[in-house]
Amino acid sequence: MVRTVPGQPGRLGSPAGPSSGAPLGFRQRGVIFTRRHRLAPYLLLLPSAAVIATLVLWPTIQIAEFSFQNYGLPQLAGSEPTQWVGFSNYSHVLHDPEFWLSLRLSVLSAVAMVPLTLIVGTLVGVLLSRLGRKMAAFVSSVSVLAWATPAVSASVIFVWLATPDGGVVDWFLTKLPPWLGGGAHWAGFSWTNAALPAYALATAVVVWTGFPFIAVSVLAGLRTIPVEMFESARVDGAGPWQIFWRVTYPLLRPIFQVLFLLSVIWDFGVFTQVFIIIGELGQRDEYNLGIYEYATAFTLPPAYGLASALAFILTIILLVITVGYVRASVREGALR
Amino acid sequence: MRRVLSRRARRAGLNLLGLLVALITLFPIFWMVSTAFKPATEWYSLTPHPLPAHPTLANFRAVIDGSVIGLPYWNFLKNSLFVTVVSVVASSLIALLAAVALARFRFRFRTTYLIMLPIVQMLPQQALVIALAAAGRHLVSGHVRRVPGQRSGRRRAARAGPVPHWRAAARGRGRVSWGAAEAPGAVTGRGRSTGSC
Numbered sequence: 001m002v003r004t005v006p007g008q009p010g011r012l013g014s015p016a017g018p019s020s021g022a023p024l025g026f027r028q029r030g031v032i033f034t035r036r037h038r039l040a041p042y043l044l045l046l047p048s049a050a051v052i053a054t055l056v057l058w059p060t061i062q063i064a065e066f067s068f069q070n071y072g073l074p075q076l077a078g079s080e081p082t083q084w085v086g087f088s089n090y091s092h093v094l095h096d097p098e099f100w101l102s103l104r105l106s107v108l109s110a111v112a113m114v115p116l117t118l119i120v121g122t123l124v125g126v127l128l129s130r131l132g133r134k135m136a137a138f139v140s141s142v143s144v145l146a147w148a149t150p151a152v153s154a155s156v157i158f159v160w161l162a163t164p165d166g167g168v169v170d171w172f173l174t175k176l177p178p179w180l181g182g183g184a185h186w187a188g189f190s191w192t193n194a195a196l197p198a199y200a201l202a203t204a205v206v207v208w209t210g211f212p213f214i215a216v217s218v219l220a221g222l223r224t225i226p227v228e229m230f231e232s233a234r235v236d237g238a239g240p241w242q243i244f245w246r247v248t249y250p251l252l253r254p255i256f257q258v259l260f261l262l263s264v265i266w267d268f269g270v271f272t273q274v275f276i277i278i279g280e281l282g283q284r285d286e287y288n289l290g291i292y293e294y295a296t297a298f299t300l301p302p303a304y305g306l307a308s309a310l311a312f313i314l315t316i317i318l319l320v321i322t323v324g325y326v327r328a329s330v331r332e333g334a335l336r
Numbered sequence: 337m338r339r340v341l342s343r344r345a346r347r348a349g350l351n352l353l354g355l356l357v358a359l360i361t362l363f364p365i366f367w368m369v370s371t372a373f374k375p376a377t378e379w380y381s382l383t384p385h386p387l388p389a390h391p392t393l394a395n396f397r398a399v400i401d402g403s404v405i406g407l408p409y410w411n412f413l414k415n416s417l418f419v420t421v422v423s424v425v426a427s428s429l430i431a432l433l434a435a436v437a438l439a440r441f442r443f444r445f446r447t448t449y450l451i452m453l454p455i456v457q458m459l460p461q462q463a464l465v466i467a468l469a470a471a472g473r474h475l476v477s478g479h480v481r482r483v484p485g486q487r488s489g490r491r492r493a494a495r496a497g498p499v500p501h502w503r504a505a506a507r508g509r510g511r512v513s514w515g516a517a518e519a520p521g522a523v524t525g526r527g528r529s530t531g532s533c
Contacts, residue, residue, distance in 0.1 A: 044437035045449065047430045056456050059467035066466065124357055127350065135354045142358040145365060157364045160371070166380040168367065208364065269460045290460065297466045304466055311463035322458040326451055 060315070066308035072301060089309035098284065099310070102292040106268055109199045109288060113206045113267040118260060120207055121214020126244070128215060129222045140219075143212035151209065155276035158205045162191040191277075195286045198277050205273045210266070214259055221252040254331060261325035265318055289314050372396070 024032070034040055070085050093099050124143065128136050149157075162169040170189050176182020191197040225248065233243050249256065271290040278286040281295050293314060297307030366386075371379065372395055374388040402408035438446060 038441075038443065041437040041441035041443045041446070044433045044441075048434040049449075051430055052452075052456055055468070056459060056464065059464040060459065062467035063463060127353055127357065130350055131354050132347070132351070135351050139354045139358050142361050146361045149365065153368075154364070157368045161364060161367060166382060166384065168384045171382070171384050208361070212361075265458050271461075293463070294465075297469070307466055311460070311466055314460050315463045318458055318460055319455070322455050325458070326454055329454065330451075 063308040063311050063315075066304050067312050069305050071304040071308070085305065089305050090313075092306060093309050093313065098287070098292060101285065102287045102289045105195060105199065105287070106289040109202065109270065109274075110264060110268040112199070112203050113210075113270070114260065114263045116203060116207050117210040117263055117267070118214055118256075121211040121259075122218050122256075124211060124215040125218030125222065126248075128219045140212075140216065143215060146208055147210075147212035149209060151205075151272040152276065154205050154209050155202075155273045158201055158208075159192065159277055162201055164188045164190045192279060193283075198286050199274070202270065202273045202277050205277070206267060206270060210263070214263075217255060217259055218252065221255045222248065225251050254328065257328040257331075258325065261321060261328055265321050265325065268321070269314070269318060 034043065067089050068084055068086060070083050124139075128140055131139065146154075161167055164170060165188070169191070170186050173182050173186035173189070174184055176186075189197075191201045229247055229251075230243060233247050238246065269290055270288070271294070274286075274288055275291055275294075278291075281291070281299060284295075287295065289310070293307050293310040296303055296310060370387055373391040373393070375390055375392045375394060378385065378388055378390070398404050400409045402411075437443075438450065
């Protein structure tokens with residue numbers, strides 16, 4: 001083994017060598033070497049570091065490289081040489097109206113999905129904390145069922161519920177009284193043919209599968225707050241609204257921060273649900289950033305260079321959000 | 337007396353709310369299960385019926401014997417099982433080792449590693465898949481060459497339809513060098529879970 005890792009010298013856990021006679025076996029010598037140079041943690045981390053390096057770092061470097069090249073099928077097959085094209089992939093992307101359209105859809109859908117998931121999840125979490133034992137167990141196990149539904153199945157179910165020919169959603173909306181927005185014009189309404197209804201449906205799927213995680217996290221946080229806090233607030237005359245904003249929220253702020261950033265990262269990069277709802281790659285005006293990038297890379301002719309530039313832009317956006325997430329977790333003490 | 341009553345009323349109200357949440361959450365799953373037992377004639381109707389009028393197992397039979405897609409259900413189950421088992425076993429082992437290192441030892445790059453994990457986890461899969469797909473093709477191409485000749489006709493036929501050619505290739509490859517095609521997928525799938533140790 002090559003000593004690339006700076007071991008801390010001195011302070012040996014065991015005597016440096018055998019004091020008497022008998023030669024040591026290979027295994028024993030390895031153990032002593034590891035102890036002496038404090039290699040154990042590095043050896044334990046080696047497999048995961050190797051996996052991260054080959055499956056995350058290397059591909060990231062690759063797409064960074066592709067994004068400055070005209071990488072396509074001929075280059076992959078080796079029949080044509082790869083050429084460096086500078087920033088032309090990036091300038092092509094930034095001058096492409098479809099990029100800005102898809103970026104807008106990504107941002108707007110995250111703006112709808114994140115607060116809705118957080119609000120519904122928090123409300124259910126607070127409700128769970130107030131329910132009796134049996135009822136809480138029932139509601140949370142039902143929620144876990146929604147959470148455990150794979151994204152593909154959930155999207156297919158919701159598309160089916162909202163199908164224009166005899167779906168439950170359209171039927172329900174026609175039965176709704178007009179002052180609630182219902183009416184006959186909902187009959188046969190297609191939820192997948194335009195961006196706005198398609199993303200409304202995607203938001204429903206994301207909230208349905210996403211709120212249980214928020215609810216359970218908030219419930220776990222609520223359990224850490226002593227009951228006396230709420231009681232004394234109540235004695236001081238605080239209502240439920242005040243109790244939430246003056247007691248619960250400040251105490252759970254780190255949890256909410258992490259949940260918020262996680263939701264932003266997940267919902268900004270949402271792919272599967274939207275992919276299924278808009279009918280795979282059917283309508284280009286319904287693409288979000290992830291789907292636009294996917295379509296660029298995997299429809300003929302594949303433009304890996306262009307898609308890599310897109311992927312890199314998406315990665316940088318998410319990285320900026322992730323830095324916020326890491327800072328929040330460091331503040332919360334999760335990385336200690 | 338009044339306090340007891342109001343407490344009961346509140347209790348009932350909360351339970352009602354809980355029931356409502358459970359019902360709304362369950363509804364899509366209920367609808368999926370109910371539709372699964374409906375015969376084709378009941379799938380579309382102007383007034384939806386919550387329960388099948390003539391419950392049938394025909395849908396399940398069609399899925400299992402493969403008359404829906406042309407491949408039997410077990411094929412897909414096998415793929416999912418393979419990816420799940422390999423990725424769960426591999427990521428658990430690797431994550432266990434990393435967790436022991438991070439929990440039991442204090443060493444120089446510990447904090448760096450801890451900060452790197454969430455960042456790695458957050459990288460968008462769609463971004464990485466480009467490079468991995470390119471690598472996967474190189475990996476798999478060796479196995480594809482080993483596929484007997486008559487299969488290439490099937491591959492060409494699959495490619496003729498309006499499907500992206502990479503998917504046609506995957507489909508045509510399907511049964512023959514299944515393990516080869518799935519291996520990169522399994523490894524890719526576990527890239528995400530590295531951080532969750």
